[in-house]
Amino acid sequence: MATRKVRYKKLSVKTPLTVLREDQIDPTEYESLTNEGQISTGVDHAEENEYHLQAVLQGAGVAADKEIPVPPPEESTLNFDHLYRQKFSKTSTYIRFSQTVEECIGCMYDMTEEDDVFLKSYNQKRPASTQLSEDDFERVMEVFEDTAYIRTPFASVDQTIVSYDEMFQGLQELDAAKVMPHAKQVYEYWKTRRQALGNRPLHPTLKFELHQESDEQDPFVCFRRREVRQTRKTRARDVQSADKLKRLRKELEEGRQLILAAHGRELLKLEMLKTDRAIYDQRAVLKDHKIRLGIKTDDEDLVNQKPQKRKAPEAPAVQRPPPPAQLRLPVRPDGRTAEADLAQLSDRLAEKENELRADIAKKVQNHSEWNKGHVDLTRGPLSPVRGPRLDISFRPAKTQYLMTPPASASSGSLEEPMPMDLDEPEHAPPAFKFRGVAQDEQSMANPPAYRRRIGRLNRLWIDRRGLTSPPRDSSDALSDQWKYDQSSDDEEDVPIYEVDPFDTRALKFRASIPLPAWLLSRAHPATAPVGNRPSILPPPTLPQTITQLHSTQNQTTITPPPAPRTSPSMKTGP
Amino acid sequence: MGPKGGVGDAPVGSDTPRQKGKATPDTLKIGCIALVTKDGQPRRAEILSIRETKSGRQFYCNFDNFNKRLDEWVPVARIDFDQDVDWPSLEKEKPKDNKVKKASAAPKRAQPSKKAQKKVGKREQSVASEGQTPHPWTEFTENLAQAKAQGKAEDVEDKAVASLEIGGTPGVGPDEMELDEDETPAELAKKERTASFSREEEIEKLRTSGSMTQNPTEISRIRNISKVEFGKWVLFPWYFSPYPEVFSQEDRIFLCEFCLSYYGDLKSFSRHREKCTLQHPPGNEIYRDDFVSFFEIDGRRQRTWCRNLCLVSKMFLDHKTLYYDVDPFLFYVMTTRDDRGCHLIGYFSKEKESTDGYNVACILTLPQYQRKGYGRLLIQFSYELSKIEGKLGSPEKPLSDLGLLSYRQYWSENIVDLLLGYSERDEKCTIEGIASHLAMTTQDVEHTLQALKMQVYHKGEHKIVVPEKLRQQREKSKLKQKRLIDSERIQWKPPVFTASNRTWGW
Numbered sequence A: 001m002a003t004r005k006v007r008y009k010k011l012s013v014k015t016p017l018t019v020l021r022e023d024q025i026d027p028t029e030y031e032s033l034t035n036e037g038q039i040s041t042g043v044d045h046a047e048e049n050e051y052h053l054q055a056v057l058q059g060a061g062v063a064a065d066k067e068i069p070v071p072p073p074e075e076s077t078l079n080f081d082h083l084y085r086q087k088f089s090k091t092s093t094y095i096r097f098s099q100t101v102e103e104c105i106g107c108m109y110d111m112t113e114e115d116d117v118f119l120k121s122y123n124q125k126r127p128a129s130t131q132l133s134e135d136d137f138e139r140v141m142e143v144f145e146d147t148a149y150i151r152t153p154f155a156s157v158d159q160t161i162v163s164y165d166e167m168f169q170g171l172q173e174l175d176a177a178k179v180m181p182h183a184k185q186v187y188e189y190w191k192t193r194r195q196a197l198g199n200r201p202l203h204p205t206l207k208f209e210l211h212q213e214s215d216e217q218d219p220f221v222c223f224r225r226r227e228v229r230q231t232r233k234t235r236a237r238d239v240q241s242a243d244k245l246k247r248l249r250k251e252l253e254e255g256r257q258l259i260l261a262a263h264g265r266e267l268l269k270l271e272m273l274k275t276d277r278a279i280y281d282q283r284a285v286l287k288d289h290k291i292r293l294g295i296k297t298d299d300e301d302l303v304n305q306k307p308q309k310r311k312a313p314e315a316p317a318v319q320r321p322p323p324p325a326q327l328r329l330p331v332r333p334d335g336r337t338a339e340a341d342l343a344q345l346s347d348r349l350a351e352k353e354n355e356l357r358a359d360i361a362k363k364v365q366n367h368s369e370w371n372k373g374h375v376d377l378t379r380g381p382l383s384p385v386r387g388p389r390l391d392i393s394f395r396p397a398k399t400q401y402l403m404t405p406p407a408s409a410s411s412g413s414l415e416e417p418m419p420m421d422l423d424e425p426e427h428a429p430p431a432f433k434f435r436g437v438a439q440d441e442q443s444m445a446n447p448p449a450y451r452r453r454i455g456r457l458n459r460l461w462i463d464r465r466g467l468t469s470p471p472r473d474s475s476d477a478l479s480d481q482w483k484y485d486q487s488s489d490d491e492e493d494v495p496i497y498e499v500d501p502f503d504t505r506a507l508k509f510r511a512s513i514p515l516p517a518w519l520l521s522r523a524h525p526a527t528a529p530v531g532n533r534p535s536i537l538p539p540p541t542l543p544q545t546i547t548q549l550h551s552t553q554n555q556t557t558i559t560p561p562p563a564p565r566t567s568p569s570m571k572t573g574p
Numbered sequence B: 001m002g003p004k005g006g007v008g009d010a011p012v013g014s015d016t017p018r019q020k021g022k023a024t025p026d027t028l029k030i031g032c033i034a035l036v037t038k039d040g041q042p043r044r045a046e047i048l049s050i051r052e053t054k055s056g057r058q059f060y061c062n063f064d065n066f067n068k069r070l071d072e073w074v075p076v077a078r079i080d081f082d083q084d085v086d087w088p089s090l091e092k093e094k095p096k097d098n099k100v101k102k103a104s105a106a107p108k109r110a111q112p113s114k115k116a117q118k119k120v121g122k123r124e125q126s127v128a129s130e131g132q133t134p135h136p137w138t139e140f141t142e143n144l145a146q147a148k149a150q151g152k153a154e155d156v157e158d159k160a161v162a163s164l165e166i167g168g169t170p171g172v173g174p175d176e177m178e179l180d181e182d183e184t185p186a187e188l189a190k191k192e193r194t195a196s197f198s199r200e201e202e203i204e205k206l207r208t209s210g211s212m213t214q215n216p217t218e219i220s221r222i223r224n225i226s227k228v229e230f231g232k233w234v235l236f237p238w239y240f241s242p243y244p245e246v247f248s249q250e251d252r253i254f255l256c257e258f259c260l261s262y263y264g265d266l267k268s269f270s271r272h273r274e275k276c277t278l279q280h281p282p283g284n285e286i287y288r289d290d291f292v293s294f295f296e297i298d299g300r301r302q303r304t305w306c307r308n309l310c311l312v313s314k315m316f317l318d319h320k321t322l323y324y325d326v327d328p329f330l331f332y333v334m335t336t337r338d339d340r341g342c343h344l345i346g347y348f349s350k351e352k353e354s355t356d357g358y359n360v361a362c363i364l365t366l367p368q369y370q371r372k373g374y375g376r377l378l379i380q381f382s383y384e385l386s387k388i389e390g391k392l393g394s395p396e397k398p399l400s401d402l403g404l405l406s407y408r409q410y411w412s413e414n415i416v417d418l419l420l421g422y423s424e425r426d427e428k429c430t431i432e433g434i435a436s437h438l439a440m441t442t443q444d445v446e447h448t449l450q451a452l453k454m455q456v457y458h459k460g461e462h463k464i465v466v467p468e469k470l471r472q473q474r475e476k477s478k479l480k481q482k483r484l485i486d487s488e489r490i491q492w493k494p495p496v497f498t499a500s501n502r503t504w505g506w
């Protein structure tokens, strides 16, 4: 140890070292590299050499019985079980807890021995029923202390004491009946206590920073805020900050302009009200004159004419010329004339709607034109074309026969399985497809037809088409429960099933319920379009053009009706 | 050497010349060094404070080379007034003593004279001859081991008093004192006494007005709380803690064991106990076995509780600083369970983001639970967390004496176990390997290997030798079946803090 040789190779932390037990190696053969002077213990330099520490360190590795003496703790003579009464029950899982100390304590004022003396003598003088409880005393004191803390943060310096009146607000939040009769006297007591303590908080508090210079040396000042870390100043940062300030400035300016504008508007409104008032007064005068002079005329010019609500046109006129570009303000006395020139919102809406419909109709027409003769035989055509082939399996319903689908149709669909309706957006535009208009000419053009097919998982489907139902009643009172209770001849009253059968949610839901036996025996397969597919537009106002287009489309596929329509309640064998 | 240079935490006056002379109970003043009986032995002690009690005047003594936790109030009877005392160094005096001040402040290098060894404090030696002897009274430990080996306290005392001037030790050589040759030390002392008269008056004033010390920086050297009621225990604090100043006058203070709130009188404390509903540290439990639980507490979220915890622990940790707030720390609190709740055993704090890679900032086992193996659990837990984080950790320095011993024990046990494994398997190991296996820094591994004298140089190679006595010791302690942390039971993920935490330096 004494002569340290320079030939030692440097020991790196990555050097593989052989590990030996002391008895595996001759002590004379090796040198310990220990050099006491180089070991930094990590203990403060001034304490490193303390007697008891050194005593233990010297004996390190020999016996651990040497210890540094410390003042020994003693058992408390206080009644622990009384002070810590609340029982603790161990939770089965790890505790998760985020309440703060303040939240766990409740009233933050704890009465002192002096308070106890005061309260006891205070209560002695009064009957038990009107005594002030310790809890209430503390609540009142808490209000006083809190209010004082907020109102007079420098109370100990400027010696201002919060007056009782200022305490009143805080006291209001307490149980007034219990507290108020005592509050004033407790306040006087509180005041004397404050004064006795140099107007400092009654509870001893920690010393926090106040003055940087004087605090620095004061060992009682603790828990200072940490200085904010300086952000590095760069040109980019400056630009960023400038931009932020500019934006802020702009936004504030906009806000200001908005407020100015609002102010102007309100002024105008006031002006208008005044004018209205003047007009009213003038009219009153006029009326008086009229009465006095016996002039009997219409009093129309004495009241403001409400612009009359224009009735919505029965059939919106598509040809309606566009409204005049410039709008004149209606002149008040003869508002009507001005009104006539004004375009009504309902007109515009109807117009738009007509345009839209015409457009859609045209597109549909174009589409079917393009796809004439095209048959898409892929399993799930992306844009299936309505063509003769697709509808070929639809057979007209004939009431003379028992409604059993012909065998040939079934075999046909077996050979070429059709995509399920659900996969086919073929009914586009569906809004016009299954309208619920029960006009006789139309139902003649669109007789009921059915087809049977086998869908996925070998499910048998009956699709039907051309069934009519009366205009949809908007009343929600119509319930499902009557759906199958219609007699077959009472076709006008066939209820509308309120659910869109092609709605994905409805489909999903239905797919999840197995068909009950009674339904299987009585009803159509659930997905068959039930006469009226809810449409976007109210059925009765369907414009003529669309209806025509629709019927022509269908005419290509559907054979004329040989028989009256059937009701949905007919039986189908699975 | 400047008055505040170099020696740092060395006690006041250690680097400046001192005047010697006789004192009486009335003239003995703050800053004097006197011989005081401690545990039946005379020991040099610095007087840090003076107070009047019913039973007479008492002096607060910091004993030479004893930890501050052994400081105490002693009555006049324990002070040897037959011996000279060292009067306080002059540097603290008012500027009118500038001659003396000049001398002590002269930035001349200390004379490393091995011959300067001198006995002091002998009655027959004249004040004048001793007065010029520089006396760095703390620097004596060179001889400590030797003295201890002799096992006689007197010898230690002797050595302590006759301390050597070690090379480089700041001090003032005799030649520097020559500057003041025109004034005899006795005169100087007299002058100094008169100079400090107003100061003494001040002290007297402070004393009568209830404050115990004269100098704010010295306040923190004096224990301010004498007795603490804490759960089932009465604790006797070791160090100053910045509890409200008025508590210094209380015989005892009361702490709520669960929320750690502090009370100066029993009535307030009892009232608090009526209302307090807390029964465990206010955070999430992240570890539980049959024996202990660990809770993780965020200093920012639980500011009051964590401040209270710091105030408690400051009473037992000298080097803990409460200068700054608790926000940037997480507190890992170990508790023991019973039918009243989870009682605080100890804790360690940890920076949310440590730039120095510390995995522990402060660590403490409360005195009533010390020497029961809890410290080891705390340390192990801190390393288990580091393992989960995938980092190597080390405790923040300085360590306390007890901290160093606990860490050394933990480190040596774990390293020895690991090394014995390598030895049995005939494998080589690297320091890095040990470090990563134990989540310790390589410096700490090396430190331990060196401290235990395990690093050797043998046949041109670095090797590690496990000393036989360590091996046996380990076998023995294994039989004792010490409790360990079961890392499987830790339910913890390293917490992530938002950008604002970093921006604001938390």
Ligand SMILES: [Zn+2]
Binding pocket: B256, B257, B258, B259, B260, B261, B272, B276, B277, B278
């Ligand atoms: Zn509590």
